[in-house]
Structures are given as structure tokens and as C-alpha cells.
Amino acid sequence: MPEPATRIRPMGRRAVLTGGAAAILAAAGFTPAQAATGRSAGKATGEPTYTLTVMGTTDLHGNVFNWDYFGDKEFDDTQHDDIGLAKIATLVDAVRAERGRRNTLLIDAGDTIQGTPLAYYYARVEPITKQRIHPMAAAMNAIGFDAAALGNHEFNYGIPLLRTFEKQLDFPLLGANAVDQRTGQPAFAPYTVRTVRFEGARPLKVGILGLTNPGIAIWDKANVEGQMTFPGLVEQARVFVPRLRRAGADIVVVSAHSGADTSSSYGDALPYPENASTLLAEEVPGIDAVLVGHAHAEIPQRFVTNKETGAQVLLTEPSYWGRRLSLIDLDVRWSGRQGWQVVAKRSQVLKSNTVPEDTEIVALLKGDHDKVVTYVNSPVGTSKEAMSAATARYEDVPALDFVNFVQAKAVKDALAGTADAELPVLSIAAPFNRDAAIPAGQVSVRDVAGLYIYDNTLLAVRFTGAQLKDYLELSATYFKQVTGSGPFAPDDVTNAPTPTAPSGTPDYNYDVVSGLDAPLTYDIDITKAPGQRITGLAYGGAPVGADQVFALAVNNYRQSGGGNFPHVSTAEVIYNRQVEIRQLLIDWVSAAGEIDPVAFSSVDWRLVADGTPVVIEG
Structure with a gap:
């Protein structure tokens, strides 16, 4: 030029x-x-x-x-x-x-x-x-x-x-x-x-x-x-x-x-x-x-x-x-x-x-x-219960379950009729916004968008059980190593410094994983050193096998290598329509008319200390 x-x-x-x-x-x-x-x-x-x-x-x-x-x-x-x-x-x-x-x-x-x-x-x-x-x-x-x-x-x-x-x-x-x-x-x-x-x-x-x-x-x-x-x-x-x-x-x-x-x-x-x-x-x-x-x-x-x-x-x-x-x-x-x-x-x-x-x-x-302002405050649906992301970084909450549910449902629907239609679908989400909250009653575009403050798009990759375990171990480095089960203040256990994040791991680099048709359950033992924290990893009540294959819903930032999570950037992409996740959430609420946490919410992961639940207060 x-x-x-x-x-x-x-x-x-x-x-x-x-x-x-x-x-x-x-x-x-x-x-x-x-x-x-x-x-x-x-x-x-x-x-x-x-x-x-x-x-x-x-x-x-x-x-x-x-x-x-x-x-x-x-x-x-x-x-x-x-x-x-x-x-x-x-x-x-x-x-x-x-x-x-x-x-x-x-x-x-x-x-x-x-x-x-x-x-x-x-x-x-x-x-x-x-x-x-x-x-x-x-x-x-x-x-x-x-x-x-x-x-x-x-x-x-x-x-x-x-x-x-x-x-x-x-x-x-x-x-x-x-x-x-x-x-x-x-x-x-x-x-x-x-x-x-x-x-x-x-x-x-x-x-x-x-x-x-x-x-x-x-x-x-x-x-x-x-x-x-x-x-x-x-x-x-x-x-x-x-x-x-x-x-x-x-x-x-x-x-x-x-x-x-x-x-x-x-x-x-x-x-x-x-x-x-x-x-x-x-x-x-x-x-x-x-x-x-x-x-x-x-x-x-x-x-x-x-x-x-x-x-x-x-x-x-x-x-x-x-x-x-x-x-x-x-x-x-x-x-x-x-x-x-x-x-x-x-x-x-x-x-x-x-x-x-x-x-x-x-x-x-x-x-x-x-x-x-008019657009973001316009009503898009209702919610039977209030949902908050305030504690999502250290406990399983319905607000993140909702994000994972919508992502996984979009992938499952897209894979219908393909060779990958029978794959069990998992989804990852991160606590992007501690202030995010869905009120009981009328819900606006602004309320829903607050759950997902980035303009990421949705993809899905083919992922094995062994890769999933590695992925969750990397995610668990977000937590500081502790002794005992607490009680702890949230800052005592979250945002751990690492060599790549010396000032502390940001919330957006902590991912939780959920299953769509069956629960994906696991414990994170924060008394253990990073890399040895994920225990009891199971899908539908059965231990996840190393060779077991899943469709994993991820955002484009993760799939492209953001956060340097293992395997996901090299895994085979099986879905990518470049649909923005935030808009998927808004569209889902608009189409359904009502958010009912009973339909998608369950406690599938927890922080533990040698098997005892960790108590976090504050």
C-alpha cells in the first residue's frame, strides 16, 4: 500500500x-x-x-x-x-x-x-x-x-x-x-x-x-x-x-x-x-x-x-x-x-x-x-425467582447454571441430525460480573445482558474425559491453597496469584462446567496443590472415563486460546455459527417468556477440604 x-x-x-x-x-x-x-x-x-x-x-x-x-x-x-x-x-x-x-x-x-x-x-x-x-x-x-x-x-x-x-x-x-x-x-x-x-x-x-x-x-x-x-x-x-x-x-x-x-x-x-x-x-x-x-x-x-x-x-x-x-x-x-x-x-x-x-x-x-437506555431497559420476559451472581466465583449458583443451560441447549439443538447428535453436551461459563442479577418478576434486556458482559460467540468442541479433567484442574488454580474448611472470607480463597497472573487470577478465568441432559458433578479440594484438586468427577452419577467423549460448549475467547486453558484450542470444532452468547440469552428469555430456575439449576460442584465442604462467609 x-x-x-x-x-x-x-x-x-x-x-x-x-x-x-x-x-x-x-x-x-x-x-x-x-x-x-x-x-x-x-x-x-x-x-x-x-x-x-x-x-x-x-x-x-x-x-x-x-x-x-x-x-x-x-x-x-x-x-x-x-x-x-x-x-x-x-x-x-x-x-x-x-x-x-x-x-x-x-x-x-x-x-x-x-x-x-x-x-x-x-x-x-x-x-x-x-x-x-x-x-x-x-x-x-x-x-x-x-x-x-x-x-x-x-x-x-x-x-x-x-x-x-x-x-x-x-x-x-x-x-x-x-x-x-x-x-x-x-x-x-x-x-x-x-x-x-x-x-x-x-x-x-x-x-x-x-x-x-x-x-x-x-x-x-x-x-x-x-x-x-x-x-x-x-x-x-x-x-x-x-x-x-x-x-x-x-x-x-x-x-x-x-x-x-x-x-x-x-x-x-x-x-x-x-x-x-x-x-x-x-x-x-x-x-x-x-x-x-x-x-x-x-x-x-x-x-x-x-x-x-x-x-x-x-x-x-x-x-x-x-x-x-x-x-x-x-x-x-x-x-x-x-x-x-x-x-x-x-x-x-x-x-x-x-x-x-x-x-x-x-x-x-x-x-x-x-x-x-430505552433498549436495555425494555422488558424481555419474567423470572419466577431472583438469581444473583454475587457468590458465583465460589459456589454453584442458578445464575451461571442458566448461562450454561442456554449455551448447551443451543449446541444440542444445532447438532440434532448430525453425526454428533448423540454426544452428551457440557458447557462452560465464568462469573464475569459479580453485580449481575436477575430479579423476580419482570426481566429486562439489561438484566439478562448483565450476566454476560462480553461480546463472545458460541462454539462447541469434541472433548474427552481426560481433557475435561485437565481443563477443570487449570480452572481450579483460581483458588488459593488453604488448610481446613474455614470459615473463610471470599478473598481468602479466590483470585489466586499465578505466574501468568501475578496480581491475581481474574474472575473471568475461572470456569465452571455443567451437563445438559445429566449432571456433571465434581469437588474442588483447595487444600491440595494446583493440578491435584478435582475429585469425584462424574457424569450422570458415573465416573467420567478418560476416553469418554463430550460436546463442550465454549466461547470463542476460550476456544481461541484465551486464558491458555488446555486442549480446547486444538480440539475439533463441531459447532460454530458465530452467534453471540449474550444475544442467545436474550433471545431465549424472549422466546420462553419466563425463567424458571427449577428447570436448569442444581448444585453440581463444591469447594471441599479433604472431602468436607468449605465454609465461606461474607
């Missing part, structure tokens, strides 16, 4: 800030001592020094407003953070007012169009078209982004919808390592060059390289196989950073949808690490700063030494959902012999919970938001 043209960035909108930019920034945690602006005399050369500020967001996941669609209320969490682009817009306007619009850039590190009912609605219920603009595109255009990198979740709804979204943007969507399988060239613009014109100075050319996550090849295999490949971040940066420098870039900033700390949730299923931003900074010369994404971490400032040049590369990550805005400050100085040189670097993050939502963004997208 042709190289992207150098662009002069537009000035964008002008905002009115109530209370003044300085006050807004101070409330958001801005540290003036870290961020000299404008220009000052160079100490050594007498040449003036200018400050370029690159603002960054990442992992916005369809959040425009500070709103919890599943809770039908203003968003809040234990840290009382706020979220959404409407909040970010206020911070961006304050930075531009304080620094001067011409001295700033605004970029994003991916995962933009998936993650909320707002994003789902405009991908599946009322999909975007040439005439119907995606709310995230409308918001980002209005705020005036200069570039954004592709995230892995950009591919969840398929390449055609992604291309429609791309065309709606007033700025480039970058992905140097999203490669067209036919041509071997990037399928999206690999980079862009922005020209910054400081007052009274020569133009400064800023190269922005976009890199996405190699895991797309696994997680969205059904959407990208045969069309795109996703080589490693380091490998593609080695090609395109020198190319950017040859194109005249004085500064190179990488927007990378890849976490800072080198690791992979997919193990060795790919030759490229999932989280590679530090590796990128260490191994590829010529990078000045990296805006980090994907890991949902907060990194105000981190310096990494490039192994070849010894240069200090600056990394920052602004959390996720619009909780934070990263500020990267690069002090630059011009000399006739060396051109523009970076003489100092620093970064920080600003909190969005101290500022109001931008009124322009609110006015622009309130109609879209209200339409989605």
Missing part, C-alpha cells in the same frame, strides 16, 4: 471552559512542576526549548458518558472514578487552553468500539452505515483526535463493520501489524505524520506509529482468518520506525495496544507476546515515547532503556474507559547541525472524575444514548 501522506493537523474545535483551564487541571491532579510549557532559553546552546504535549487515551470500550447501562445509573466504583469521552473532552480542552492548541496532539491506543450496550447497539441492533455514524466516531471527531491505533476488540464485529467505522473517522486508524494476507502489506495505515508549528520555530514533524495485538489472530480467528495476519509489535516496529525517520519524522511516538509488562495469556500459541510495549522500547531504536494500551493498567510514567542506543524511552498508560488522560511532555530544541532533538521527557495522568462532562459531546450524542 502507498505510504501515508504527511498531514497538517487541523485546529479542531474551540471550547469554553468554566472555571479556567488551570483550575480544571489542578483538580484533575496536574503537576505544573513536571510540565514546563511554551519555550525557554536553552541552557547550553542559547537556543529556545519548546514543549510538545501528546495526550493519550486507551481502552475506551464504547464509553461516551459516565453511565452504567447494566445498572441504569451514573457510573461509580470503589475508587469513585468516572469514565467516558465526555469527561475526557473537558480535560483535553483544558490542556489545549493551557498549552496552546498548536502545541498538542491527541492519540488513542485502541479498543474503542466494543464493551458497552452503546457499542453493541450500533454494531448489532442498529448497525452503523454510511449515514449512521458510530457514537464513538462522532465523539472522537468532535474532540479532535489526531490518530488512533487498532485494538483487538475492534475486530469483534467483523472486518466490514470495522471498515465502516474507519471511514467515519476524521483521523487515521493505524495498525502497522494488521497485515493483508493477500498482499503482505499493512491493511490499515501503519503510521501518520503530524506537523506541529510552534510559534516562531521551524515545523516539527511528529510520527505516530500504530501497533495492535497479535492475539487478534486467536481471539477473533473466525473474523480474520484468511484475510489478515498479525505479526509481532517488535518485528513491525523494526520495519516502520526507520521508515518514519526516513519520511522526516523528528519525533516518533508509538500508540501500542499491548501491555507494558511482557507476558501472554495465550502461552506459546503464538510466537509473539501479547504484552510487548516494554520489549518494544528496549529493542527498537528511534522511539521517543509509547502510549500503552490493552492491559487496563495505570502507568503515570515509566522509563525503559533501549538496549542498542541507551536512550530513555517514555511509557505511560491511562487506565481504561476514560478514567484517565495521559500527558506526554517532550521538550525539544532545534540546532542547525542536528535538527530537532528531544532534550527532556516526562508524563503524568489526569483524573476524569474531577471534571464535568463536556456539554458539546453530551448534546451531540444524548439521542444515541437515550435510545440505548
Whole structure:
């Protein structure tokens, strides 16, 4: 593909800030001592020094407003953070007012169009078209982004919808390592060059390289196989950073949808690490700063030494959902012999919970938001009893039984009339959302969707009893090893740290398995070491044989290797219609009209200590 043209960035909108930019920034945690602006005399050369500020967001996941669609209320969490682009817009306007619009850039590190009912609605219920603009595109255009990198979740709804979204943007969507399988060239613009014109100075050319996550090849295999490949971040940066420098870039900033700390949730299923931003900074010369994404971490400032040049590369990550805005400050100085040189670097993050939502963004997208609120609150059926997922991570509850029942029933129905019709069907589900609850009485779309907060699709694979035992043992590493049967607090037994999850195994990597036509029963002995915990594994009351064959209903994330569960990614796929599980749940309730837990709920697994049930309180 042709190289992207150098662009002069537009000035964008002008905002009115109530209370003044300085006050807004101070409330958001801005540290003036870290961020000299404008220009000052160079100490050594007498040449003036200018400050370029690159603002960054990442992992916005369809959040425009500070709103919890599943809770039908203003968003809040234990840290009382706020979220959404409407909040970010206020911070961006304050930075531009304080620094001067011409001295700033605004970029994003991916995962933009998936993650909320707002994003789902405009991908599946009322999909975007040439005439119907995606709310995230409308918001980002209005705020005036200069570039954004592709995230892995950009591919969840398929390449055609992604291309429609791309065309709606007033700025480039970058992905140097999203490669067209036919041509071997990037399928999206690999980079862009922005020209910054400081007052009274020569133009400064800023190269922005976009890199996405190699895991797309696994997680969205059904959407990208045969069309795109996703080589490693380091490998593609080695090609395109020198190319950017040859194109005249004085500064190179990488927007990378890849976490800072080198690791992979997919193990060795790919030759490229999932989280590679530090590796990128260490191994590829010529990078000045990296805006980090994907890991949902907060990194105000981190310096990494490039192994070849010894240069200090600056990394920052602004959390996720619009909780934070990263500020990267690069002090630059011009000399006739060396051109523009970076003489100092620093970064920080600003909190969005101290500022109001931008009124322009609110006015622009309130109609879209209200339409989605109406959709998620519309009734879809009733439930005879209330069901909660609050304790699903440590005890068998009807809420997860319901998810497994619907998944297994869909697979059984699809296999009818095939050679696999007689296989006993099992299903896996994870406690994705501790706040999920189905009320007794009328049930809304929002209630049902809260049980399954991800846009995963359903598959089924052929699985043996021996493979099932291995799978359950891996799942059971979620629990901490204890002595005795308790009582314990929930946090004393759950979210165990592991080598691949040093901060604790997330709830979504704990799977429970249920049978459809007969119960699958097992105990998890958490006094035993990981790998030796599953006891009494039985189907229909009989011990599961190593060679016994099942149809196992799984989501596409698991089947593609997410979580690095054994066997499932290499098992034969016997069902895959790319139907979203959340929509299956909604459709089932709509068709049945009533949820009756008696029809699918039973206690089939439990935590034990040498055969004695573990007591968990709190």
C-alpha cells in the first residue's frame, strides 16, 4: 500500500471552559512542576526549548458518558472514578487552553468500539452505515483526535463493520501489524505524520506509529482468518520506525495496544507476546515515547532503556474507559547541525472524575444514548425467582447454571441430525460480573445482558474425559491453597496469584462446567496443590472415563486460546455459527417468556477440604 501522506493537523474545535483551564487541571491532579510549557532559553546552546504535549487515551470500550447501562445509573466504583469521552473532552480542552492548541496532539491506543450496550447497539441492533455514524466516531471527531491505533476488540464485529467505522473517522486508524494476507502489506495505515508549528520555530514533524495485538489472530480467528495476519509489535516496529525517520519524522511516538509488562495469556500459541510495549522500547531504536494500551493498567510514567542506543524511552498508560488522560511532555530544541532533538521527557495522568462532562459531546450524542437506555431497559420476559451472581466465583449458583443451560441447549439443538447428535453436551461459563442479577418478576434486556458482559460467540468442541479433567484442574488454580474448611472470607480463597497472573487470577478465568441432559458433578479440594484438586468427577452419577467423549460448549475467547486453558484450542470444532452468547440469552428469555430456575439449576460442584465442604462467609 502507498505510504501515508504527511498531514497538517487541523485546529479542531474551540471550547469554553468554566472555571479556567488551570483550575480544571489542578483538580484533575496536574503537576505544573513536571510540565514546563511554551519555550525557554536553552541552557547550553542559547537556543529556545519548546514543549510538545501528546495526550493519550486507551481502552475506551464504547464509553461516551459516565453511565452504567447494566445498572441504569451514573457510573461509580470503589475508587469513585468516572469514565467516558465526555469527561475526557473537558480535560483535553483544558490542556489545549493551557498549552496552546498548536502545541498538542491527541492519540488513542485502541479498543474503542466494543464493551458497552452503546457499542453493541450500533454494531448489532442498529448497525452503523454510511449515514449512521458510530457514537464513538462522532465523539472522537468532535474532540479532535489526531490518530488512533487498532485494538483487538475492534475486530469483534467483523472486518466490514470495522471498515465502516474507519471511514467515519476524521483521523487515521493505524495498525502497522494488521497485515493483508493477500498482499503482505499493512491493511490499515501503519503510521501518520503530524506537523506541529510552534510559534516562531521551524515545523516539527511528529510520527505516530500504530501497533495492535497479535492475539487478534486467536481471539477473533473466525473474523480474520484468511484475510489478515498479525505479526509481532517488535518485528513491525523494526520495519516502520526507520521508515518514519526516513519520511522526516523528528519525533516518533508509538500508540501500542499491548501491555507494558511482557507476558501472554495465550502461552506459546503464538510466537509473539501479547504484552510487548516494554520489549518494544528496549529493542527498537528511534522511539521517543509509547502510549500503552490493552492491559487496563495505570502507568503515570515509566522509563525503559533501549538496549542498542541507551536512550530513555517514555511509557505511560491511562487506565481504561476514560478514567484517565495521559500527558506526554517532550521538550525539544532545534540546532542547525542536528535538527530537532528531544532534550527532556516526562508524563503524568489526569483524573476524569474531577471534571464535568463536556456539554458539546453530551448534546451531540444524548439521542444515541437515550435510545440505548430505552433498549436495555425494555422488558424481555419474567423470572419466577431472583438469581444473583454475587457468590458465583465460589459456589454453584442458578445464575451461571442458566448461562450454561442456554449455551448447551443451543449446541444440542444445532447438532440434532448430525453425526454428533448423540454426544452428551457440557458447557462452560465464568462469573464475569459479580453485580449481575436477575430479579423476580419482570426481566429486562439489561438484566439478562448483565450476566454476560462480553461480546463472545458460541462454539462447541469434541472433548474427552481426560481433557475435561485437565481443563477443570487449570480452572481450579483460581483458588488459593488453604488448610481446613474455614470459615473463610471470599478473598481468602479466590483470585489466586499465578505466574501468568501475578496480581491475581481474574474472575473471568475461572470456569465452571455443567451437563445438559445429566449432571456433571465434581469437588474442588483447595487444600491440595494446583493440578491435584478435582475429585469425584462424574457424569450422570458415573465416573467420567478418560476416553469418554463430550460436546463442550465454549466461547470463542476460550476456544481461541484465551486464558491458555488446555486442549480446547486444538480440539475439533463441531459447532460454530458465530452467534453471540449474550444475544442467545436474550433471545431465549424472549422466546420462553419466563425463567424458571427449577428447570436448569442444581448444585453440581463444591469447594471441599479433604472431602468436607468449605465454609465461606461474607
